[in-house]
Amino acid sequence: MARTIELATENARSGRGGPFAALVVRNEKIIAEGTNLVTSANDPTAHAEIVAIRLACQALGSFQLAGCEIYTSCEPCPMCLGAIYWARPTRIFFASSAGDAAAAGFDDAFIYQQLQLPYGGRQIPMVQLMREEALAAFRAWEQNPAKTLY
Numbered sequence: 001m002a003r004t005i006e007l008a009t010e011n012a013r014s015g016r017g018g019p020f021a022a023l024v025v026r027n028e029k030i031i032a033e034g035t036n037l038v039t040s041a042n043d044p045t046a047h048a049e050i051v052a053i054r055l056a057c058q059a060l061g062s063f064q065l066a067g068c069e070i071y072t073s074c075e076p077c078p079m080c081l082g083a084i085y086w087a088r089p090t091r092i093f094f095a096s097s098a099g100d101a102a103a104a105g106f107d108d109a110f111i112y113q114q115l116q117l118p119y120g121g122r123q124i125p126m127v128q129l130m131r132e133e134a135l136a137a138f139r140a141w142e143q144n145p146a147k148t149l150y
Contacts, residue, residue: 001071001095003030008048008073011035018106022048022072024056024065024089031068032056048072049080053087063150065089074101077108078115086150 007021017036024031034052038044049072057063065087074096076084084092102109110123119126141147 001093003033004071004073005095007033007035011048016040017046019104020048020073022052022070024052024068024070026060026065026068031059045079047077047080049076050083053083057087063087069093074098074106077101077106078111 004021012019020036022034032052032055034048036048037046068089069091070089071093075094075098114122
């Protein structure tokens, strides 16, 4: 965790991105490090956890992080938490809380609130189109004997 906090602090001082960092560890060995690169990469998905997960999966040659642990300098946001669950690590360790991040100007509570609203009532309205046609992709997936489950 000390390395994660060190990376987050360096990232904040450097101006490359926000004050966040994450590590993916397996068998007490660091597989990948990630820092927040949102502003330097012009990528709203370049949160530290996402960066670390991408690098770890590449290093391991797998789309899942079986047997790995994630260390993150702050409690993961909803996007990162979703990615972490999809990656299926064994455990997550975090240092500062979502409340600490909110106090520093990184408040994601509105996302949780938005998810509770009906599609059309959200700040960015969601409109469903062509559902029946889109179901063809799921049928193709279900019928593909060579699919890789995840």
